[in-house]
Amino acid sequence: MASAPAATRAKRVGRKSTKTEVKVVQVSNPKPAASEDVAVGRRVLLMEANGLAALAAQIDGAFTKAVDILMGVSQPGGRFRVIVSGMGKSGHVARKIAATMASTGTPAFFVHPAEASHGDLGMVTQGDVLLCLSNSGDVPELADLIAHAKRFAIPLIGMTSKPRSALGQASDVVLTLPPVEEACPMGLAPTTSTTMMLALGDALAVALMERKGFTREHYRVFHPGGRLGKQLIKVKDLMHAGAEMPLVASGTPMREALITMAGRSFGCIGVIAEKGRNRGRLVGIVTDGDLRRHIEGDLLAQKVDAVMTKSPITIGPNILAVEALREMNRRRITAFFVVEAGRPVGIVHMHDCVRAGIT
Structure with missing residues (x-):
């Protein structure tokens, strides 16, 4: 009785396995050479x-x-x-x-x-x-x-x-x-x-x-949004006009001019001629740089004419704002007075361009 299990085990040991061993062969479709893709594209x-x-x-x-x-x-x-x-x-x-x-x-x-x-x-x-x-x-x-x-x-x-x-x-x-x-x-x-x-x-x-x-102006009307629209914005669309402009008349004491300059936050003031054939025209500009150059003297006792930079660089209202910003960066300035026929009609600051999404 005890030998039966042993005999059974012997039969099991000697029995040939009925399991079939399966080899999995992965077949991959070779990709065409990159040169072939280029040839097809061309x-x-x-x-x-x-x-x-x-x-x-x-x-x-x-x-x-x-x-x-x-x-x-x-x-x-x-x-x-x-x-x-x-x-x-x-x-x-x-x-x-x-x-x-x-x-x-x-x-x-x-x-x-x-x-x-x-x-x-x-x-x-x-x-x-x-x-x-x-x-x-x-x-x-x-x-x-x-x-x-x-x-x-x-x-x-x-x-x-x-x-x-x-x-x-x-x-x-x-x-x-x-x-x-x-x-x-x-x-x-x-x-x-x-x-x-x-x-x-x-x-x-x-x-x-x-x-x-x-024209470009027509195109801008139909593309007010997105990068295209921003690239077609003109200076006149962003400039500050009228009472917002920091302007003083020629001959104004610097004490008064500085109050005007501080109240407008453009970092500069424009000087316009009050008399003669240039009356109403922009004849100069006072910037932070001009103030630093005259700080050692009695600045407050002087007139704007003695401190200002004469014949300042200006731009026209129909210039693209992106071009104005490019010039500001190139000249390392932060604002331009906008003039027509020599008379100031507005001022545009670098921050105006940035707020409009112009880069």
Whole structure:
């Protein structure tokens, strides 16, 4: 009885294992060499650049006609807005074109063609211009927009590579994209075609800007916020004018001048001529540096004329604030008097620029 367990143990020891040993082999997809990535990137960029070159070579009178139509937008007695539309990737490009036009003086916004079929057609009025983007020109979602344009005699500008497509034939003006190969290796993903659309939209926006005489001042009106807006702020937008200016007349005792200087906190006072042909003109400035240079004498007994720096450096009101700040840093001063025809109209301090977010 005692030997049975031992025999059983012997059988167990001699039994061949039924477990199968499995080796896990990790298979990894080798990444292409960095040089291959660079080659792909260059190929794509060159293909798209060739597309843009082909597009530039074929721009003709149709482009001028499109600009003529778009010029009527927001003009007295003209049309109201540009409605830009497109489906898929063309739609994303259309949004950007609308944004670019709106920010450069041509009222424009994007309408999604599928949403247009479900009520958003109400956004498109007889006073508008319709700009539709489609590489193939036969996108079914654009059908209702096109029909709406025809029904209400809304000018339609089509941007497509197929001028004989539904969009091309319905358009009053067709901006034709040249037949170039997509950068996608399968020729399926919109790449070269959308790049051309985007560039053509920029070309329209810039042509409109130049025809309208769009200036930096106009641009600032549409870009009050962000870095762009701050870079276009002018000195006249920040300067202190009227009674805020620290000014005294020529011949004022320094005792009085110092009271004026302390009460304005600009670190300087301007001196204006009181008589003669220069009456009202800025003839000098007293700064902290001038005070230090005359501190050893009887400063309070002197007149501002004896202490001031004559013919001070000044700026005009239409100078960009960023340029004024650059000059302050270069000259190591903290404020500029702002003059017109030699007469002070304001003063701008470095702190004014900093508070406005100008760097």
